[in-house]
Amino acid sequence: MENKLLHNSNEFILNRYPETNDNTLRAWSNAELLVLNYLKNLEHQNVHVFNDRFGVWNCTLHHKNVRTIWTYASQKKAVLNNLSSNNLSTNIIFNSPLEDIGEVQLALIKIPKSLELFELFLKQISKYSVENTQVVCGFMTKYFSKSYLTIAEKYFENVEQSKAWKKARLLVLRSPKKVLKIEIENIINTINWKENRLKQYLGVFSSDKIDIGTQFLLSHLKVKKHELTVLDVASGNGIISYEVLQQLSNAKVTLVDDFNLAIESSKLNIENARFICTDTIEGVTENEFDLILSNPPFHFEHENNIDITLYLFRRIKKCLKVEGRFLMVANAHLNYKTHLVKLFSSVQIIAKNTKFIIYECKC
Ligand SMILES: C[S@@+](CC[C@H](N)C(=O)[O-])C[C@H]1O[C@@H](n2cnc3c(N)ncnc32)[C@H](O)[C@@H]1O
Numbered sequence: 001m002e003n004k005l006l007h008n009s010n011e012f013i014l015n016r017y018p019e020t021n022d023n024t025l026r027a028w029s030n031a032e033l034l035v036l037n038y039l040k041n042l043e044h045q046n047v048h049v050f051n052d053r054f055g056v057w058n059c060t061l062h063h064k065n066v067r068t069i070w071t072y073a074s075q076k077k078a079v080l081n082n083l084s085s086n087n088l089s090t091n092i093i094f095n096s097p098l099e100d101i102g103e104v105q106l107a108l109i110k111i112p113k114s115l116e117l118f119e120l121f122l123k124q125i126s127k128y129s130v131e132n133t134q135v136v137c138g139f140m141t142k143y144f145s146k147s148y149l150t151i152a153e154k155y156f157e158n159v160e161q162s163k164a165w166k167k168a169r170l171l172v173l174r175s176p177k178k179v180l181k182i183e184i185e186n187i188i189n190t191i192n193w194k195e196n197r198l199k200q201y202l203g204v205f206s207s208d209k210i211d212i213g214t215q216f217l218l219s220h221l222k223v224k225k226h227e228l229t230v231l232d233v234a235s236g237n238g239i240i241s242y243e244v245l246q247q248l249s250n251a252k253v254t255l256v257d258d259f260n261l262a263i264e265s266s267k268l269n270i271e272n273a274r275f276i277c278t279d280t281i282e283g284v285t286e287n288e289f290d291l292i293l294s295n296p297p298f299h300f301e302h303e304n305n306i307d308i309t310l311y312l313f314r315r316i317k318k319c320l321k322v323e324g325r326f327l328m329v330a331n332a333h334l335n336y337k338t339h340l341v342k343l344f345s346s347v348q349i350i351a352k353n354t355k356f357i358i359y360e361c362k363c
Contacts, residue, residue, distance in 0.1 A: 002026050007036060007060045013085050016054055017078035018279070018308060025303070027054035027082065030168035031138035035108050036060055038136055038162070038170055044106040050097075050121045051110040053301075055079035059086050067093045069101060069121070071112075071203075072258045074279035096260050097124055098187075098201070104128045111139040111171075113301045115147050116189075117203030120261075122155045123184045126176050135173040142167065143302055155179055188268070193239070200237035200265035210239055214295045216356045217329035223247040226290065231256070231319060233281060233294040233312060238266025240293050241273060254289075256281050258297075279308075281315040292316050294328040310339055317343050317363065326361040 001023045005012045014027035036057070049057045050069045058066055058079050070076050076094060083090045095101045097120055107125050112118055125135055135156070139148070141164055148171070152159045157175035189208040191198045198210075205211065210218075214236075223230070223244050228251050232241040235255035244251055255266050258279035267275055276283045294316070296309045313336075316326050326344070330336050332355055340347045344361035351358045 005056065005060075010060075012056075012059050012082075014054060014056055014059065014082050015078075015085070017074060017081050018311070020305070020307065022305075027078070028056035029110075029138075029140055030166040031140050032056045032110055034162070034165050034168045034170055035110075035136050035138040037165075038172070039108075042106065042134075044134075046103075046105050048101060048104050048107040048125070049109075050107060051112050052079060052108075053110065055082035057108055058083060058092065059088060062088045067095060067101060069097055069124070070094045071097060071117070071260055072279065073260070073277045074258050077279070096264070097121065098261070098264060101128050103130055104133050105130065107133070107135045109135060109137040111137050111143070111148060112203070113143065114203045115145075115151060116207060117261075118148060119151045119154075120187050120202040122151060122173075123187060126155050126179055127184050129176040131176075132174075133176050137171040137173065138168060139171070140168055144169070191237075193242075198237055198239065198242065199268040201261040204259065204262050204265050205236040211295065213329045213331065213356045214239055216351070216353065217293070217295060217327070217358055218243050220351045220358055221247070221293070221327070223251065223291065227324075228252060229289045229291070229321075230254070231281075231284065231289045231292040231316075233292060233316060234258075234296050235266055236262050236295075238269045238273075240295070241266065242269055244291075244293070245270065245273075254284055256284075281312065281319060284319055286318050287321050289319050290321055290324045292320055292324065292326045294326075296328060296330065298331070298334060306334070306339075309336075313339065313343055320363055322363055324363070327358065328361075329356050329358050331355065332357050 003015050016027045046065045048067045059082055080090050104125050152173050156173035160172045162170035187202050188199050230244050230251050230253045232255045235257045241253045241255050254274040256276045256278050257263050260277050263275050263277045298306050298309050346362040348360045350360045
């Protein structure tokens with residue numbers, strides 16, 4: 001895999017985390033390089049970076065005051081790994097998108113796949129903007145839609161699109177609009193679920209509804225009385241744990257998700273649980289759980305990748321008690337059974353329909 005980047009006569013070694021066997025993938029895209037090229041004409045010293053997935057901006061702009069708005073635990077690891085492999089200080093400022101990010105003079109965004117997350121970034125930038133705030137957004141043209149423009153125009157008077165370079169383009173946003181405070185602070189979706197209302201931050205999986213695969217899993221979920229330690233892997237807004245607690249209120253539930261806004265959303269919906277933002281199910285012990293549940297991820301931004309899912313299955317097996325069970329729902333076309341039978345001694349299909357399969361696995 002190509003991992004050497006020459007920038008301003010300096011060579012940087014940039015690797016992806018998690019690692020991948022796909023040699024066509026790099027730790028940066030032409031969109032990020034186009035943004036760097038645009039910066040040559042700017043003198044700003046303070047830069048806020050959003051969605052710097054593997055740390056290309058953190059490394060190449062290390063001589064500036066960079067503040068990183070992080071969204072994924074795996075992103076934090078990637079950025080720190082790449083800083084240390086280039087002998088750069090790892091003593092950098094990470095803020096979640098929900099924190100005070102300080103005055104924004106120049107912000108860089110690698111446009112995320114989620115329109116909602118893009119909007120949340122712009123709301124946050126607007127909140128901390130000054131008159132001459134400038135936002136430089138990089139994207140690959142094949143992933144762009146007009147909706148991104150519409151969102152940008154909601155928050156900035158002046159929105160310019162650059163010419164394409166190697167299939168990448170920029171959106172440069174200037175003159176923040178005077179948007180109502182209530183609009184900027186509106187970053188939560190509400191989902192009607194049975195007699196209750198669940199909440200989640202913009203950008204969290206499945207937006208303003210409960211995913212139909214998850215609904216299928218929940219319609220077959222019957223928590224047993226002795227299943228008191230429960231792990232919800234890739235927990236999103238916490239809907240699965242929420243249902244577990246409806247059935248067994250004294251269960252000790254742990255939720256893990258790579259996305260910090262997912263974990264923060266689940267805190268809005270569930271009390272008395274353990275919440276861990278991690279991509280590798282860290283912070284729990286082996287053989288801890290009676291029941292593990294998941295609607296696991298299989299795409300990451302624009303990439304489909306089941307390597308991460310298969311890694312999570314191996315971790316799940318370790319975390320399960322010997323007599324415990326792992327219940328998960330997956331799209332029928334993914335054919336996880338071939339992988340699960342290599343790990344678990346029993347793999348049963350307990351329900352299926354045209355789109356989804358529910359597997360129950362035992363050690
Ligand atoms: C299909 S969604 C399921 C969300 C939720 N359980 C539901 O049913 O609505 C998958 C979730 O996996 C999370 N995710 C992606 N990679 C992960 C990883 N390595 N470890 C934990 N969670 C991950 C995503 O952030 C997303 O919230």
